[in-house]
Amino acid sequence: MSSDIVLETRRLVKRFGGITATNEVSLTLRRGARHALIGPNGAGKTTLINQLTGVTPPTEGQVLLGGRDITGLAPHRRVALGLARTFQINQLFGELTPMQSLALAVSSRRDAARRWWKPMGSDREIATEVEALLAQFRLEAHADRLTRELPYGKRRLLEIGLAVALKPSVLLLDEPAAGVPAGERQDILDTVAALPADVSVLLIEHDMDLVFSFARSMTVLVNGAVLTEGTPEAIAADPRVRAVYLGEQHGR
Template identity: 65%
Template sequence: MSEIVLETRNLVRRFGAFLATNDVSLKVERGARHALIGPNGAGKTTLINLLTGVLPPSEGQVFLEGEDITSMASFRRVKRGLTRTFQINQLFNEFTPLETVALAIAEREGVGHNLWRSIAGYGKVIDEAAALLARFGLSSVMGERTVILPYGKQRLLEIALAFASKPRVLLLDEPAAGVPEDERHEVLQIVADLPADVTVLLIEHDMDLVFSFANRISVLVAGAVFVEGTVAEISTDPRVKAVYLGENA
């Protein structure tokens, strides 16, 4: 069995009386393409928030590469190789895409605290930022303010920004949401092209996309892991169908 990089043990999160995450114990192997699916309100985003430290859990623990990171600050988790994208774009509106990714690269390289040298002087950071933006088709708008970019471009920047941190574990919260249908596969293609040892945990509603991308799937219902298995197992599981049909009915 291969190495577990991300693990939760009996994770619980309550909002008042509402149980958003109910005793979730999840194991994600290194290099996995792991999808997290489930009906609306199943607690998928809450789980991502718990994994990345946006929210503290009510109970339970989170481990990254064997280390207990349950109470670690978000930025430290990112430094240890865990990062994410957001379902709703979380960008720096007044920044240009170039400034945005340059910031992330500078922080990754550990020069973010330098307050004396101009950021223009970090040639390697700028070059890498430019190359990354080119890869996401954002070169032409790299000098515009993010807030005036069309939604599709902002969405790409959202994902490019997570890439800039060079994560070893990447959590994608509905990366294709709002991206036109014919371009979704290309977005995920970039993700699929990540080195094999980068672990990806994906939340997605589009089942075709999930089945073509993932090699392992967890189904979340009402905050708890309902069933977990390979693509073949999940796609033929009658119970999963029932959950989704039940939602649609």
């Protein structure tokens, strides 16, 4: 395995009864990648992400992280090894503020959460990191507001911020722009574009503006199998892709 390959799947298969959700999917993600996974509804994209993160065990095949076989590892073990994700539906604590949520994530990564007798925020290094994350994810003005009261776009930004707070080597973004109003989408586009260069990103997204502004390489999944891979330009020009997903009217 090449030293610059940070995440790899080998012939991943997932069957649910008589349905094959992923069919021998082999995928490689290189260091610093900006890679998009696209395909029509039901193509198997989220099932693949769930296999990468350990939520859904594969029926066959392997998942490797940094050359290590993690196929049988629990989700929290994968996070500890540097694999983080966001979800289509926000997984947030509505009664916490963004500052509190980010402080918990940073404290957990630093193992400071075990020091339960210390008031949260008393560690200056943690507080400094949280302040930087609030600025990076455009949440400074909302730092002390309850998460459940945030505009939806800000909640999406907070979820990405929580994943980045874990300092992953690989970040899986599952439709970060899903449900975000048009007026708040630019923040998502700009923030995703500005993610740390040393973090390898795999993006699942239906928003083609986000996909084509972000991705340097792409994989198209159809009926659980890889249809093709390539640059955004090559994918947009592929008549098979245009037929099944982008549509002939997509003038790229």
